[in-house]
Amino acid sequence: MASAAGVIPTDREAFVARFGSVVEHSPWVADQAFDDGPFGSAAEVHAAMATRLMAAPREAQLTVLNAHPELAAERAIPRESLTAESRSEQAGAGLDRLSDERRVALAAQLDAYRRRFGFPFIVCVREHGSSALEGLVHERVVNDPEAELATALAEVSAIAYHRIVDLVEGEA
Numbered sequence: 764m765a766s767a768a769g770v771i772p773t774d775r776e777a778f779v780a781r782f783g784s785v786v787e788h789s790p791w792v793a794d795q796a797f798d799d800g801p802f803g804s805a806a807e808v809h810a811a812m813a814t815r816l817m818a819a820p821r822e823a824q825l826t827v828l829n830a831h832p833e834l835a836a837e838r839a840i841p842r843e844s845l846t847a848e849s850r851s852e853q854a855g856a857g858l859d860r861l862s863d864e865r866r867v868a869l870a871a872q873l874d875a876y877r878r879r880f881g882f883p884f885i886v887c888v889r890e891h892g893s894s895a896l897e898g899l900v901h902e903r904v905v906n907d908p909e910a911e912l913a914t915a916l917a918e919v920s921a922i923a924y925h926r927i928v929d930l931v932e933g934e935a
Contacts, residue, residue, distance in 0.1 A: 771800075805928045813920040
């Protein structure tokens, strides 16, 4: 079995090919994080990527947030347009098995959230089950816009962490 460091590429092109999808449709995060290497663990890769994301200009951060799919998105977005990671994570949280009633209620909350903040509600579904989503949206929709931007970016970081661990430890 290889060490975790043994599966973390040491050249930029391979690194971006490996980690470019962990932040939804935003390979620039991995490209910039590469400059902080070499990396010996998934945690080090994540720290570099999170630092780059948090230090990015607001416009770039908003682009990252808007690259994320709506939760339970089959109502609005063709399933094929979701990344494999998003499909798997949403299915793992049971979002593909919501009742019609829950799907409609959640969709209304998600629409209100998007209208308020200008980006989709983002949550690391691996850390919260589908039963918690309505409560989380309800809690966060009243946040100050700056606080919610920080919360959404922290959720992107949590999603990225799990995806990085899957890539590194899944092959170590």
